[in-house]
Amino acid sequence: MNELTYYLPILLIVTANVFYNICTKSTPETVNPFLSLLVTYLVAALLTLILMLANGLEEGIVQSVKRLNWTSFALGISVVALEFGYITAYRAGWNISLGSLVANISLAILLIPIGILLYKEVLTTNHLVGIALCLVGLFFINR
The missing domain is CATH 4.10.860 (DNA Excision Repair, Uvrb; Chain A)
Structure with missing residues (x-):
């Protein structure tokens, strides 16, 4: 594995986290945080669908869904908790x-x-x- 392949994901994580924190800190306090998260995840779902279709599936969608395990569902719960935690932390004054x-x-x-x-x-x-x-x-x- 070359250095670019090794460090590029970290660069993506850091860059995305910078924008993530700016957006989370800039979420208006008058907006319901769960509505904000709903819109966030609708946009994320659409983008993910586009990327999945552009990348192609090696097998059908049904077969791919059958390969999923508990981690996709737990990750969804974790991400919502994470995002809500950051929104409330920033609203609390962090x-x-x-x-x-x-x-x-x-x-x-x-x-x-x-x-x-x-x-x-x-x-x-x-x-x-x-x-x-x-x-x-x-x-x-x-x-």
């Missing part, structure tokens, strides 16, 4: 510069034992130093 940072560092720290226990990931000394620095950073951010 700054865009800190809300996402605190949430993402907290998430990364919570995923460490999951990675170790479920996916047999290994932590190096450098990882442990980085984790410690993140914890120190969270302490200072929230003071």
Whole structure:
């Protein structure tokens, strides 16, 4: 795997997250958050349908749907909870510069034992130093 193939998805994630947080922070407080999410997901569903059709299916849609498992449904629930959490965090007064940072560092720290226990990931000394620095950073951010 070359470096471009390795880093391009991270660049996409970071770029999308910048726009995601700007849009979420800019959602009017007078708008029902669930209506906002409904419109968001209708647009996302349409775009996903277009991309799926443009990319083609190796088999029929029915066969493809049969291959789905619980993860697609759980991911849908998770994404709605995530988006609602960000909308309410920003409405509660979190700054865009800190809300996402605190949430993402907290998430990364919570995923460490999951990675170790479920996916047999290994932590190096450098990882442990980085984790410690993140914890120190969270302490200072929230003071």
